[in-house]
Amino acid sequence: MTTLVMGLKGAYYIFWREIKRFMGQKMRILMSLVQPVIWLVLMGSMMARLTDNPVTAEMIGIDNYLAFMVPGVMMMSSLYTGVFGGISIIWDRRMGFLIKLLSAPIPRYSIALGKIAALVLQTIFQASVIVLLAFMMGITFVTGLPGIMLTLVICGLFAAIMSCISLFLSASIRTPETLFSVINFLTLPLVFSSSALFPTAAMPDWIQVIARFNPISYAVAPVRSLVISGWDWSTLFTGMWLLLLMFLVFFSLVYYRFEKGSLL
Amino acid sequence: MHNNGEMINVNNISVVYPGGIKALDGVSFKVPEQEIFGLLGPNGAGKTTLIMVLTTLLAPTGGKAQVNGLDVVKDKNRVRLNLGYVSQELAIDDELSGMDNLKLQAGLYHMEKAIRKPRIEEVLDLVGLSERAHDRVDTYSGGMRKRLDIACGLIHRPGILFLDEPTLGLDIQTRHEIWHYINRLREEVKMTILLTTHYMDEADSLCRRIAIIDQGSLKAIDTPDNLKKQLGGGLIIFQFDQAAASSTINQALGSLNEKEFVKEITLKNGEYRLLTDNSEEKLPLFFDALDGLKLNLKKVTLKMPSLDDVFLYYTGRQLRDESVSREQIDRVRSSMRRLRKTR
Ligand SMILES: Nc1ncnc2c1ncn2[C@@H]1O[C@H](COP(=O)(O)OP(=O)(O)OP(=O)(O)O)[C@@H](O)[C@H]1O
Ligand SMILES: [Mg+2]
Numbered sequence: 001m002t003t004l005v006m007g008l009k010g011a012y013y014i015f016w017r018e019i020k021r022f023m024g025q026k027m028r029i030l031m032s033l034v035q036p037v038i039w040l041v042l043m044g045s046m047m048a049r050l051t052d053n054p055v056t057a058e059m060i061g062i063d064n065y066l067a068f069m070v071p072g073v074m075m076m077s078s079l080y081t082g083v084f085g086g087i088s089i090i091w092d093r094r095m096g097f098l099i100k101l102l103s104a105p106i107p108r109y110s111i112a113l114g115k116i117a118a119l120v121l122q123t124i125f126q127a128s129v130i131v132l133l134a135f136m137m138g139i140t141f142v143t144g145l146p147g148i149m150l151t152l153v154i155c156g157l158f159a160a161i162m163s164c165i166s167l168f169l170s171a172s173i174r175t176p177e178t179l180f181s182v183i184n185f186l187t188l189p190l191v192f193s194s195s196a197l198f199p200t201a202a203m204p205d206w207i208q209v210i211a212r213f214n215p216i217s218y219a220v221a222p223v224r225s226l227v228i229s230g231w232d233w234s235t236l237f238t239g240m241w242l243l244l245l246m247f248l249v250f251f252s253l254v255y256y257r258f259e260k261g262s263l264l
Numbered sequence: 265m266h267n268n269g270e271m272i273n274v275n276n277i278s279v280v281y282p283g284g285i286k287a288l289d290g291v292s293f294k295v296p297e298q299e300i301f302g303l304l305g306p307n308g309a310g311k312t313t314l315i316m317v318l319t320t321l322l323a324p325t326g327g328k329a330q331v332n333g334l335d336v337v338k339d340k341n342r343v344r345l346n347l348g349y350v351s352q353e354l355a356i357d358d359e360l361s362g363m364d365n366l367k368l369q370a371g372l373y374h375m376e377k378a379i380r381k382p383r384i385e386e387v388l389d390l391v392g393l394s395e396r397a398h399d400r401v402d403t404y405s406g407g408m409r410k411r412l413d414i415a416c417g418l419i420h421r422p423g424i425l426f427l428d429e430p431t432l433g434l435d436i437q438t439r440h441e442i443w444h445y446i447n448r449l450r451e452e453v454k455m456t457i458l459l460t461t462h463y464m465d466e467a468d469s470l471c472r473r474i475a476i477i478d479q480g481s482l483k484a485i486d487t488p489d490n491l492k493k494q495l496g497g498g499l500i501i502f503q504f505d506q507a508a509a510s511s512t513i514n515q516a517l518g519s520l521n522e523k524e525f526v527k528e529i530t531l532k533n534g535e536y537r538l539l540t541d542n543s544e545e546k547l548p549l550f551f552d553a554l555d556g557l558k559l560n561l562k563k564v565t566l567k568m569p570s571l572d573d574v575f576l577y578y579t580g581r582q583l584r585d586e587s588v589s590r591e592q593i594d595r596v597r598s599s600m601r602r603l604r605k606t607r
Contacts, residue, residue, distance in 0.1 A: 006374065009371070010372060012371070013368055013372050016368070016371070017360065017364075020360055020364055021357070021359045021360065024359050024360070024400070095354075095355070095357070095358070096353035096355045097355050097357055099321065099349075099355050100349075100351070100355040100356075100369075100372075100416070101372070102321055103319045103320065103344060103349045104344060105341060105345040105373060105374065107341065264321065264322075
């Protein structure tokens with residue numbers, strides 16, 4: 001058996017375990033469904049009032065804020081699923097389970113790979129729920145089913161990047177509290193300086209600059225075009241390409257960290 | 265595999281933890297194939313650290329170690345294919361069922377699909393968890409969890425199995441069943457087993473050889489019988505009356521120490537332990553030595569050396585507190601009275 005085959009098999013079983021755990025956590029599944037509802041219904045209807053005002057409506061560039069919000073909420077839920085995903089390493093370490101994984105005949109990167117895969121699947125599940133929910137609220141993708149499929153891929157890719165960051169941090173962080181505070185420190189500014197929830201046109205100039213280079217913006221823009229305007233190939237291409245590149249960079253970091261450093 | 269019949273070959277291994285604690289200090293030993301080898305030592309002796317080195321979890325700061333002829337640092341992946349490890353702390357996922365924990369283990373160790381199911385059933389039956397197999401582990405008792413953990417370590421029948429205090433917290437019946445199975449595995453599957461334990465009876469009945477480790481270095485290594493023999497025949501354990509003056513006590517100890525039958529006298533918990541080669545035969549000599557001194561003995565106990573004594577001798581510590589029963593004291597008292605009358 002080659003090391004690669006061992007790695008992939010190992011990753012599969014780690015993935016399998018994570019999914020089994022997820023299925024057993026009724027509350028977690030429920031919350032992952034409720035969260036987007038709250039975002040969409042509460043925030044969406046509140047902000048929808050904005051578009052009643054012709055000035056703000058023009059700034060947003062669309063008369064339906066809810067349609068604007070859906071891609072943002074999808075990306076938010078992908079972000080949080082991914083970025084808190086690394087905590088499972090911390091729990092495994094505390095439970096003593098990590099020892100079992102580390103002494104098993106699988107390369108260490110497969111632990112990360114399996115966890116990332118499971119987080120991607122959860123993200124796709126959540127994103128599908130949001131699509132369904134949006135549909136019930138009268139928002140349809142102008143690009144139809146192919147557009148929805150591509151959206152799910154983008155969400156998954158984005159979650160994969162975020163889980164790489166989270167796993168990289170959790171490899172060295174030993175308590176959930178520390179991880180939470182580091183992650184909040186990183187993500188809150190990132191979210192609010194992106195075009196996920198507010199149109200960039202409505203932001204002060206200096207934040208607009210940040211928003212331009214914000215990875216969340218790059219993930220949101222293609223999805224937004226898929227929902228609202230149609231097949232905007234240049235946005236799609238730039239967004240996908242950058243996300244893929246980011247994933248490769250962050251996964252290499254995780255790979256290196258898991259293979260070379262101590263995880264205990 | 266070129267292991268020269270040695271499953272484990274530890275050569276001058278040292279481990280210094282980042283904080284500066286020297287957990288292992290030049291440990292060397294070999295374990296031949298199919299041996300059950302016991303590692304005994306007080307808390308903090310370095311047993312778990314040694315197992316971590318052998319299971320590739322911790323790189324030693326000095327020395328070399330091989331498992332089944334493979335270097336534990338250079339050949340990590342292949343070493344891991346050869347081993348099973350039941351760690352001191354529980355290592356099972358309590359959000360999964362017992363069955364799923366075993367399936368995961370079978371998968372992680374690349375077991376062939378066809379043998380997974382029968383093997384899972386076999387180990388479940390062994391540890392008596394067949395009926396609860398589909399329940400989540402967080403509904404198990406502590407002992408059930410440990411049993412499941414052991415089942416996970418056994419399922420892939422590794423060439424070498426590391427058991428770090430495998431029977432801690434289990435009831436006597438389960439402990440005996442586990443011993444029985446460990447023995448059977450060694451015979452049928454030709455498995456080598458390295459275990460640590462704090463139960464001397466476990467080490468005595470299970471292990472072919474024992475190593476005693478204290479403060480990071482090896483103090484003794486041999487079969488349990490040889491270790492006991494080396495210690496010499498037996499112990500006379502005695503206590504003086506509280507009223508005894510210390511000068512008289514010193515005088516008594518001095519005169520005992522001069523006698524040829526006395527190998528060594530140590531003080532532990534207010535009891536003097538006199539090492540001799542046959543405690544029953546030498547008891548009269550013991551009383552002769554004390555004759556004429558104005559000293560009352562509070563109690564005298566005779567003991568053939570047990571593995572506990574071996575442990576105590578090498579580490580200066582006792583694994584468990586032994587409480588001497590009322591009966592034992594009475595028995596010794598009456599035998600003392602008998603002895604006095606006959607003289
Ligand atoms: N991660 C660690 N960092 C620093 N020191 C450690 C670490 N793990 C163990 N030690 C120290 O190394 C020494 C040996 O510990 P080890 O766990 O190997 O002992 P042990 O023989 O298994 O003891 P026990 O019977 O209590 O399980 C102890 O002094 C312990 O404090
Ligand atoms: Mg230990």
